[in-house]
Amino acid sequence: MAKERSSGAGDPARTLELLWRDGATVPASRRGPRQGLTVDAVVEAAVGLADEGGLDALTMRAVAQRLGVTPMTLYTYVPGKAELLDLMLDAVFLKMPRTASGVDAPWRERVTAVADENRALYLRHPWLAELRVHRPPLGPGVMTKYEHELGAFEGLGLDDVTMDSALTHLLGFVQVAARTELDARAVDRESALSDEEWWAAHEPLLERMFDAERFPLASRVGEASAVAYQGLYSPDHAYAFGLARVLDGLAALIPADPPGSVPQGQ
Amino acid sequence: MAKERSSGAGDPARTLELLWRDGATVPASRRGPRQGLTVDAVVEAAVGLADEGGLDALTMRAVAQRLGVTPMTLYTYVPGKAELLDLMLDAVFLKMPRTASGVDAPWRERVTAVADENRALYLRHPWLAELRVHRPPLGPGVMTKYEHELGAFEGLGLDDVTMDSALTHLLGFVQVAARTELDARAVDRESALSDEEWWAAHEPLLERMFDAERFPLASRVGEASAVAYQGLYSPDHAYAFGLARVLDGLAALIPADPPGSVPQGQ
DNA sequence: CCCTCACTTTGTACGTTGTATAGAGTACCG
DNA sequence: CGGTACTCTATACAACGTACAAAGTGAGGG
Known part of the structure; x- marks a missing residue:
């Protein structure tokens, strides 16, 4: 196996x-x-x-x-x-849909479009997030996607190697975000226990084991997060938060970043 | 199954x-x-x-x-x-080793320590990167780790929910980076073809199919990256680049960030 | 024209997985 | 000392990817 x-x-x-x-490559005359x-x-x-x-x-x-x-x-x-x-x-x-952002569009918009396309792709084909792909198959799909997505980073004053790194970084983020969201869905579907039921089943026992004084930060922050989203986890928030972080992180690399931009630290 | x-x-x-x-919980007297x-x-x-x-x-x-x-x-x-x-x-x-950065250490240093610990953990236990964990097991290990890592974001003026989001974002990045690195290693080990041999086997055929004019950006950037690292992919560079991006992204959230700044309460 | 043989399609089989089930053996409690 | 709760073992099942060999098909060469 x-x-x-x-x-x-x-x-x-x-x-x-x-x-x-492609159709033309077929030899046209076979024996059997x-x-x-x-x-x-x-x-x-x-x-x-x-x-x-x-x-x-x-x-x-x-x-x-x-x-x-x-x-x-x-x-x-x-x-x-x-x-x-x-x-x-x-x-x-x-076959994935690609947003045609003009080269004149603000870079954050272009990069966001790439992220959104990829997120949509993962949600439409959840198995993509389970796949392991080092040495990706060098077919027309992979090449077309790469070409298109590099376009979002073209003309920003990044050198070629950095363009590739930036794209990889962006796609990596989208991948974890999507994977986390899909894992959550899968658990919901398979486990017959909803998130609330799961918590209800765990909480009483956990209170016996769990010492709030031993984990002060964890209890405080865990509690606050559980209250903020009415459950364990909000995929939409995680995506929005993460994408904003990624964009701000990339902004620090990009020389001129006209109005509407967020100030960078350091 | x-x-x-x-x-x-x-x-x-x-x-x-x-x-x-723990040892004490054992009933001490069993039938069989x-x-x-x-x-x-x-x-x-x-x-x-x-x-x-x-x-x-x-x-x-x-x-x-x-x-x-x-x-x-x-x-x-x-x-x-x-x-x-x-x-x-x-x-x-x-059991994972935890760097004890004082609360007075600069936040970038503290956050970097958390990232490094996690990367080391993935490299020591590669199977961690393959695991799917939504609804993580709420054991002492998970809690201790969460408590420790939240500490890196304490006192920076972030509210509780944002602290959790920031940590999740950081850990997500480390996970993709580690996974990519480990996938690369696994392929090297299993495939009997080194990266160079693989390229050598693909290149001649690829040149027949691949139209450089159809994928100008891809050929230019792909070429540049392949030259920059003497292969397909450099895990160390990807980690360093990504971590810098994540830190810069988080910096945009943190109010005062002068060198050697004193943490402020919320 | 028909035979040959490359080629497609099928049936069967193997080794591997997690674990259900049932039986055999063991040692504490009443 | 007997009953019983427990540990450990042996066997079995369904599902997986695919190796292997046999059966069926139809165009090309004589």
């Missing part, structure tokens, strides 16, 4: 050809019976399955069933599950 | 008692044969296994074998794997 949740294990050449596949499916159909079925039930629901057997085919048939189209995940990633990157 | 990588599924009361277990192990021993074995081989190596069978016991024996000590993960998390949180 291959390692789960890793990606891009197999033959690089084969994977690249699949990533950049014509294929009843297409790589696109397989990828689409897989994405649909993962969208609905997460990575746990994405099994080769399930994909095959959705396509009306036996599991092993998939291996004619795709080398294995790891490569299928690469194709899925590239596919959703390629 | 239970959901993988989720945590805290079982009976809350039982889990809480396990988290806050004395237990040959302890919960601590199980947790320690599990942590050791996960440290060495990641979450993939952490199987109930492997833990049992390390303890010289059959797999099902573990279920006398621990309700299931999810709860074991909770106990592992709390245990390493409790």
Whole structure:
């Protein structure tokens, strides 16, 4: 069995050809019976399955069933599950909606648009947040997304290396924020206990164990946060707060930052 | 089979008692044969296994074998794997080294110490980065860590809710940074292809597919980054860059920030 | 025209996972 | 000393990715 949740294990050449596949590349004359499916159909079925039930629901057997085919048939189209995940990633990157902010738009607006697009992408395809991707599949989707997002940092006086770092930093933030939000949702869905019920079940016992004098800050701040959002955690607030922090952090790098800007420390 | 990588599924009361277990709580007189192990021993074995081989190596069978016991024996000590993960998390949180920065130290220094501690923790226990934890186990480790880390934000003029948000934001950043670094290492270890070999295998094919005119920014910036660090990615740089951004972002929230400033009460 | 053989599709099988279930052995309490 | 609450073990199940081999299909070469 291959390692789960890793990606891009197999033959690089084969994977690249699949990533950049287009109708024209088909050899047009094959020996055996014509294929009843297409790589696109397989990828689409897989994405649909993962969208609905997460990575746990994405099994080769399930994909095959959705396509009306036996599991092993998939291996004619795709080398294995790891490569299928690469194709899925590239596919959703390629198709994601991109805000066309002009180069004349304020940089905070442009960068915010990139963050929002990515957050929306994670919320539409929750399995993306579970994926591990070092050495991302270098397909058209990944490239198009990278090209587009770098655009938000172009013309700000950043050198090329810093542009890349800044983008990575921004996307990293969006990823944790989305992951936290999605984890919270997943727990709600799976656990049969709502947040309130969970607290109700924990509180009496916790009071026996927990010494408020031993953890003064934790009790004070924990209490205040629990009151502020009527629960454990507010994803929208965390995103808004974090994005503002990221923007202010980047602002310190950007030479001229005309009116409306927030003063920087230090 | 239970959901993988989720945590805290079982009976809350039982889990809480396990988290806050101490020698004294043992009833001292039990009916059957004395237990040959302890919960601590199980947790320690599990942590050791996960440290060495990641979450993939952490199987109930492997833990049992390390303890010289059959797999099902573990279920006398621990309700299931999810709860074991909770106990592992709390245990390493409790034992992690904590820098004792005085309240008089500059806030950037204190916050940096918290970030560094957490990065070190992830690097020592890579499986932490793979874990999903919404509704964290409310054990002594989690509480102690939270209490300690809030201290870095105390006396800066932030209200309680903002202190919590700031800490969450900081820890989120450290987590992505660590995860990215660990993913990179894992790929290097598993893939039998070094980064250079991987590039060498991809480049010729990529040049056939990839149109530099279609992705001008991507080629320029990608090239520059690849040259700057002699590879795909430099974890140390990403961490340093990101931490600086986070600190600057937080600075915008903190009222007075002169060098060597005295913390002000709220 | 038909045979050959590359190719698609399928069925079966293996090793691995967490843990349900049932049985066997042990030692304290009444 | 017997009953019983407990520990530990053995076996079993369903689900996973996919190796392997057999069966079916249809275009190209003679």
